[in-house]
Amino acid sequence: MTLQTHLKKELSLLDLTMASLGAIIGSGWLLASQSAAEGAGPSAVLSWLIAGIVVMLLGLVYAELGSFLPEAGAIARYPQYSHGPLASFIIGWAAFVAYSALPAVESEAVVTYAQSYIPAFKGAHGTISLLGLMTAAGLMIVFYTINYFGVRTFARVNTPLTLLKFFMPSLTIVLFFIFGFHARNFHVDGFMPGGSAGMMKVVSTAGVVFSYLGFRQAVDLSGEAKNPGRDVPLAVILSLIIGIALYTLLQVVFIGAVPSSVLAHGWQSLSYSAPFAQLAVTLNLAWFGVLIFADAIISPLGTGNVYMATTPRVLYALAQNRHVPKIFRKVDPLTGVPVSALTAGLIVGIIFLAPFPAWQALVAVASSAAVLTYITGPVSAAVFRRTAIHHARPVRLGGLGLIAPLAFIGGSLIIYWTGWNTNAPLLGIILAGLILYLLAGFTAPQEIARPDKQSVKSAAWLIVFLLFMLVMSYIGSGIFGSPANHGKGIIPYPWDLVVVALFSLAFYYWGVQSGYRTRDLTERLEESLTAGKEDHASSVADLHHHRH
Incomplete structure (x- = not known):
């Protein structure tokens, strides 16, 4: 079969919005409210708002980027255009690591909820058994199969599934508030039993920021959008507004619904394996608990399906950048899917299940890696304002000079809150990938692009x-x-936060000054201009034809 290297443009505004929202409403709504309450008590509500503000700042930046340069696997392409191949590889590799882990996260969530009625899925010390991990791997193969048949098939499955996923958490908010809301719970052990540090820590480690990170799916699928200039920014902002409101209210009703007897030993004693479903039973809503157990299969499966779709797009972008072998940029002409990249994402995702046989452990790694890749967006956006000053931007973000550095600082703090035990292995994985890339560049320069002096200088920051x-x-x-x-x-708390914030600001401006007009950006803008002229000529021809 002859393969091509171009993706099909078949996604509408609804498809893009549902892709982002479908990634946002996943395992987070089922498990993160309890994880956040364990570490922060009632102040977990503020954790969701803090994470929401940071991610919204990032989302605003990506709204401009997604309309300016719609790309498949955009997260790996923007650094290529603003800082050259070395910076692009680092971010693209980190993105592939993060995205590959996310279908595994969602599969583990399904198995975690199922532990309530399938004890064989339970492992030692709150982990998942071998049978449970094998089941999670089987679910990932289901995601693979759906995406194998093309982006149109993906959208047909994801869009109605996301509408269903939105219904269940919304109904949970209403029913829990009516039948089991106890305002006194907000004063158990004080509003902030873990202090301000506990409130910030759970942003990174409890699945809070992880739950919001799906907003980027619309950007990563923008290369397959029918009207990316209009639809990608709208999809990003709409999905984030809905997600922030939904998760904050879910945390409020969760805190208000926990029985006083359970809180006798403090918030850290919470130990539900299926939090909202088990709470529904205590509120005499057993019928609704059954529905939540059913949704505990549907929601994570839908989100895992979304991430299985975007993971190969990142590897496809790395291949476009010549960071990995060209086989990963080949697209099946019948389905429009980069099959080799899709298969590689499945294999890496299954590998992730072994060292992280618990939902929260894998969430921390995926969150830190994803935020790391996201915070380079503000830097690239600021560089493009200088290097592509006259290029049309369907969306031009007002106040970028303030929003971009704030987004970078916020993202840096979230990475720091994740802690040494997560950041050390993550950065080790990134370093290992970088070494392999450099070795490949010197041993196979015709296959892998070797970074030049300018790109090395621009990636130093x-x-x-x-x-x-x-x-x-x-x-x-x-x-x-x-x-x-x-x-x-x-460096004691809170001075450590001050140091991270100040140095992050310095790194942001260093990164902006390090950017340059790359050859790839020039070629991409010329390609966009040519395509625009062709579209205009086609529209004029169609109008002339209809008049006659």
């Missing part, structure tokens, strides 16, 4: 930033990370 975050995770306060492996407290 990013490499130093990663090292800085690793060092801060080690010498920062011992509050963040797990009790067994956290910072040494050389």
Whole structure:
């Protein structure tokens, strides 16, 4: 079969919005409210708002980027256009690592909820058994199969599924507020039993920011959008507004619904394996608990399906950048799917199940990796304002000079809150990928693009930033990370946050100044201009034909 390298443009505004919203409403609504309450008590409500503000700032930046340069796997392409191949590889590789882990996260969520009625899925110390992990791998193969038949098939499955997924958490909010809301719960152990640090820590480690990160799916699928200039920004903003409102209200009703007897030993004693379903039973809503158990299969499966769709697009973009072998940019002409990239994403995702046999452990890794890749967007957006000043932007973000650095600082703090025990292995994986890329570039220069001096110079800020975050995770306060492996407290709380914020601001401006008008950007803008002229000529011809 002859393969091509162009994707099909078949996604509408509804499809794009449902892709982002479908990724946002997944395992997070089923499990993250309890995880956040365990670490922060009632102040977990503020954790959702803090994460929502940071992600909304990022979303506004990506609304401009997605309309300016719609690309498949855009997260790996924007750094290529603004800083060259070395920075692009680092971010693209981190994105592939994060995205590959996400279908595994959602599959583990299904199995975690199922532990309530399938005890064989339970492992030791709150983990998932071998049978449970094998079941999770089987679910990932289902995601693979759906996406194998093309983006149109993906959209036909995802759009109605997301509408159903939105209904269940919305009904949960209404029923829990009517039948089981106890305002006194907001004063158990005080509003902020874990202090301000506990409130911030759960943003990264409890699945809070993880739940919002799906907004980027519309951007990563923008290369297959019918009208990306209009639809991608709308999809990003709409999905985030709905997601922030939904998750904040879910946290409110969860805190209000926990029985007083359960809270006798504090919020840290919560131990539901299926939080909302089991709470529904205590509220004499057993029928609704059954529906939640059913949705605990539907919601994560829908989100896992979305991430299985976007993961190969990132690897496809890396192949477009010549960072990985060209086989990953080949597209099946019948389905419009990069099948080799899709298969690679499945294999890596299944591998992730073994070292992280628990939902929350895998969530922390995926969150930190994803946020790392997202915060380079503000830097690229600021660079494009200088290097492509006259190029048309369907959406031009007002106040980018303020929003972009704030988004970068917020994202840096979220990475720091994840802690040493997550950041150290994550940055190790990124470093290992970087070494392999450089070796491949020198041994197979015709297949893999070798970074030149300019791209090395332009990526220096990013490499130093990663090292800085690793060092801060080690010498920062011992509050963040797990009790067994956290910072040494050389820089105590809250001064560690001040140091991270100030240095992040410096890295942001260093990154902006390091950007340049790359050859890839020039070629991409010329291609866009040519396509625009062809579309205009086609429209004029159609109008002339209809008149006669």
